[in-house]
Amino acid sequence: MTEQKNNNVLRFMTCGSVDDGKSTLIGRLLFDSKMILTDTLNQIEKTSKKRGMNAIDLSLITDGLQAEREQGITIDVAYRYFTTGTRKYIIADAPGHEQYTRNMVTAASTAQLAIILVDARKGLLTQTRRHTYLSKLVGIKHILVAINKMDLIDHDESSYHQICKDYLQFANDIDLVSPGVNIEFIPMSALNGDMIVERGDSLTWFKGPTLFEFLEKLDTSEDIKESTLRFPVQFVCRPHASDNKELHDFRAFMGRIESGLLKVNDKIKVLPSGHESKVIEIRVGDQLINEAIPEQSVTVSLSNEIDISRGDMLVHQNDSINAVKDFSAMVCWLAEAPLSLSRTYLVMHTTRVSKVKITQIHHKVNIQNLEMENAETLKTNDIAQLSFKLAQPLIVDNYEDNRSTGAFIIVDESTYHTVGAGMIQSIA
Amino acid sequence: MKKLLTHLDWLESEAIHIMREVAGQCSNPVLLFSGGKDSLCLLRIAEKAFRPGRFPFPLMHIDTGHNYSEVINFRDKKVRDLNERLIVASLEDSMKKGTIVLKSNDEPRNKYQSITLLEAIEEYGFDCCIGGARRDEEKARAKERIMSFRDEFGQWDPKNQRPELWDLYNAKVHKGENIRAFPISNWTEMDVWQYIERENLELPSIYFAHKRDIVRRNESIVPITEVTPIKAGEKIENIMVRFRTVGDITCTAPVESEADDVNKIILETASTVITERGATRLDDQTSDAAMEERKKEGYF
Numbered sequence: 001m002t003e004q005k006n007n008n009v010l011r012f013m014t015c016g017s018v019d020d021g022k023s024t025l026i027g028r029l030l031f032d033s034k035m036i037l038t039d040t041l042n043q044i045e046k047t048s049k050k051r052g053m054n055a056i057d058l059s060l061i062t063d064g065l066q067a068e069r070e071q072g073i074t075i076d077v078a079y080r081y082f083t084t085g086t087r088k089y090i091i092a093d094a095p096g097h098e099q100y101t102r103n104m105v106t107a108a109s110t111a112q113l114a115i116i117l118v119d120a121r122k123g124l125l126t127q128t129r130r131h132t133y134l135s136k137l138v139g140i141k142h143i144l145v146a147i148n149k150m151d152l153i154d155h156d157e158s159s160y161h162q163i164c165k166d167y168l169q170f171a172n173d174i175d176l177v178s179p180g181v182n183i184e185f186i187p188m189s190a191l192n193g194d195m196i197v198e199r200g201d202s203l204t205w206f207k208g209p210t211l212f213e214f215l216e217k218l219d220t221s222e223d224i225k226e227s228t229l230r231f232p233v234q235f236v237c238r239p240h241a242s243d244n245k246e247l248h249d250f251r252a253f254m255g256r257i258e259s260g261l262l263k264v265n266d267k268i269k270v271l272p273s274g275h276e277s278k279v280i281e282i283r284v285g286d287q288l289i290n291e292a293i294p295e296q297s298v299t300v301s302l303s304n305e306i307d308i309s310r311g312d313m314l315v316h317q318n319d320s321i322n323a324v325k326d327f328s329a330m331v332c333w334l335a336e337a338p339l340s341l342s343r344t345y346l347v348m349h350t351t352r353v354s355k356v357k358i359t360q361i362h363h364k365v366n367i368q369n370l371e372m373e374n375a376e377t378l379k380t381n382d383i384a385q386l387s388f389k390l391a392q393p394l395i396v397d398n399y400e401d402n403r404s405t406g407a408f409i410i411v412d413e414s415t416y417h418t419v420g421a422g423m424i425q426s427i428a
Numbered sequence: 429m430k431k432l433l434t435h436l437d438w439l440e441s442e443a444i445h446i447m448r449e450v451a452g453q454c455s456n457p458v459l460l461f462s463g464g465k466d467s468l469c470l471l472r473i474a475e476k477a478f479r480p481g482r483f484p485f486p487l488m489h490i491d492t493g494h495n496y497s498e499v500i501n502f503r504d505k506k507v508r509d510l511n512e513r514l515i516v517a518s519l520e521d522s523m524k525k526g527t528i529v530l531k532s533n534d535e536p537r538n539k540y541q542s543i544t545l546l547e548a549i550e551e552y553g554f555d556c557c558i559g560g561a562r563r564d565e566e567k568a569r570a571k572e573r574i575m576s577f578r579d580e581f582g583q584w585d586p587k588n589q590r591p592e593l594w595d596l597y598n599a600k601v602h603k604g605e606n607i608r609a610f611p612i613s614n615w616t617e618m619d620v621w622q623y624i625e626r627e628n629l630e631l632p633s634i635y636f637a638h639k640r641d642i643v644r645r646n647e648s649i650v651p652i653t654e655v656t657p658i659k660a661g662e663k664i665e666n667i668m669v670r671f672r673t674v675g676d677i678t679c680t681a682p683v684e685s686e687a688d689d690v691n692k693i694i695l696e697t698a699s700t701v702i703t704e705r706g707a708t709r710l711d712d713q714t715s716d717a718a719m720e721e722r723k724k725e726g727y728f
């Protein structure tokens with residue numbers, strides 16, 4: 001094929017305080033790796049001039065919405081794309097502004113890597129700690145601390161090392177440092193382009209990779225544990241083609257592998273019913289495959305007729321997982337309207353929906369100092385541990401073990417707004 | 429064992445997942461099909477998502493009446509081959525009803541599509557429209573959700589979007605409200621072409637380099653047709669061009685190109701210097717915020 005041989009996809013987010021240089025960094029990355037196209041540049045140049053700036057303001061590339069252009073701040077998550085010889089990148093540009101914590105959680109939920117910006121002059125700020133905590137909460141396994149604006153501290157090596165030390169101390173305090181989590185540091189100047197794509201000649205004491213090299217080399221693949229098959233059924237295919245003998249009784253189950261492996265001849269059971277069966281065929285489109293891997297959308301045929309519908313989950317027969325009606329979870333409250341303990345809500349989890357009552361608020365995390373507090377209710381951006389009681393059983397894992405079957409959203413029954421994001425912590 | 433999907437497989441799988449969520453959650457969805465390359469990718473994804481069953485939704489074309497005949501012929505052939513149902517909602521009908529009032533007959537009609545679309549949504553009671561928009565097309569789109577909520581007036585409120593976390597999509601709406609679902613949100617123009625190549629997708633011929641009568645007007649190439657006549661003082665040239673998007677004739681401009689097959693288009697795209705909309709949409713250049721304004725009005 002042609003020039004672009006992309007092996008896989010890497011999704012990352014950028015976070016930091018307002019003005020740490022997130023937008024400039026992304027702009028620089030796209031600009032220096034030649035991913036910005038000329039008419040976009042022309043527009044940016046015009047806008048920069050209109051605002052009385054001399055040089056092109058690279059942050060305008062990512063700051064998309066009108067309100068932002070007027071206020072000069074990022075107010076929502078924007079997605080950007082670029083491709084290199086090795087992979088396709090999806091960038092979520094998350095806002096640094098305090099009242100938009102929920103947007104950061106949103107961006108983090110699909111990210112494999114968080115780039116946390118630190119202003120070299122200021123060192124670790126409350127915001128840095130908060131973003132690190134949220135990245136950990138949402139289960140991001142790769143963290144890159146980008147120590148930016150090195151040009152403003154004369155590219156001083158010892159200040160850089162001090163910030164790294166402070167950061168690791170903090171990471172240790174919140175139990176982020178562990179064998180499963182990868183934390184790295186790069187000093188840089190997004191404005192001048194040092195250590196983004198080019199090394200520049202101001203940070204010669206730094207021997208590590210540039211941001212670009214780091215991204216290209218990062219290995220985000222995880223060991224697939226065969227035994228943890230999770231296949232939530234999204235849709236049941238019943239062609240009912242009475243004129244076609246082959247299709248007359250055809251039934252297949254459509255969905256995506258969330259974890260583990262699904263192979264032809266696997267002995268599976270359906271939850272919550274517990275009915276057992278065997279895999280006869282796995283297809284992607286009209287192509288037969290022998291095994292399906294995580295994130296793959298497939299169509300599965302089984303050996304015998306059993307009752308399966310959307311919301312059911314296929315797992316291996318020897319799996320001890322059970323459907324549950326009670327659990328506790330860490331929740332980020334997203335809505336303007338506060339949580340009400342007297343109302344019922346809906347929970348959307350994999351392909352299943354259930355009514356739910358929140359029975360208890362155990363504690364709320366004070367996001368300033370990360371201490372636990374008591375709380376009567378939750379308002380926008382609050383993070384708290386809650387207990388849930390469900391009307392329908394769900395097939396769940398702890399979020400720590402499985403980012404797909406451990407996650408859910410809370411939906412307001414009357415407005416249908418998405419009001420909360422939950423990560424399951426313990427199953428009753 | 430460690431294994432990752434390649435980028436095209438990953439994008440395809442994500443898009444299939446989104447389409448199946450629409451089918452699973454919505455009671456009366458529709459897929460918007462223009463005959464263009466992005467919506468052709470959607471059709472292939474729908475095949476992979478739902479065959480050997482029928483699609484759990486009809487297809488719908490919002491017809492501006494300003495079409496290249498190649499595209500309409502192609503559209504009809506495609507629908508016959510798939511053996512699916514096509515609804516054509518035409519701007520001309522809205523004009524007859526008086527809900528669209530043109531300022532002049534040769535005026536670009538793209539901006540009126542939202543009116544006909546909203547009328548069709550109401551007439552058929554659709555609760556979700558699947559569209560082929562991509563986030564890389566335009567700045568305002570970069571912030572749009574995969575399942576994007578529209579109120580009763582079809583309006584998008586960029587400051588009050590439903591948060592979208594993991595791949596848990598909330599497509600719940602009340603009667604009259606609507607979801608726009610964008611399964612290929614995360615694709616770029618390059619991804620689309622690579623997918624077309626890999627899947628051997630057929631396209632309307634105007635996507636490939638061909639000779640055409642054009643004039644050069646304000647740095648754009650304007651094809652000379654019945655609805656886009658030559659103006660005084662202009663000179664017709666006959667040059668090799670191809671279209672990067674298909675749509676209303678009056679606001680779709682071709683680019684100069686010799687690329688007459690998919691592979692050459694991929695090579696050209698890899699070295700291209702102008703973004704798709706900037707080059708080929710005569711109506712988006714008016715202002716930085718043009719698209720955002722149109723989206724707020726219900727454009728998809």
Ligand SMILES: Nc1nc2c(ncn2[C@@H]2O[C@H](COP(=O)(O)OP(=O)(O)O)[C@@H](O)[C@H]2O)c(=O)[nH]1
Nearest residue numbers: 018019020021022023024059148149189190191
């Ligand atoms: N001196 C210096 N200024 C920078 C650097 N990176 C960003 N800036 C400036 O810091 C300001 C805020 O940057 P921006 O990218 O908008 O920050 P954001 O709010 O995190 O997106 C802008 O004026 C940038 O030009 C850097 O490395 N060095």
Ligand SMILES: [Mg+2]
Nearest residue numbers: 022023059074
């Ligand atoms: Mg910014």
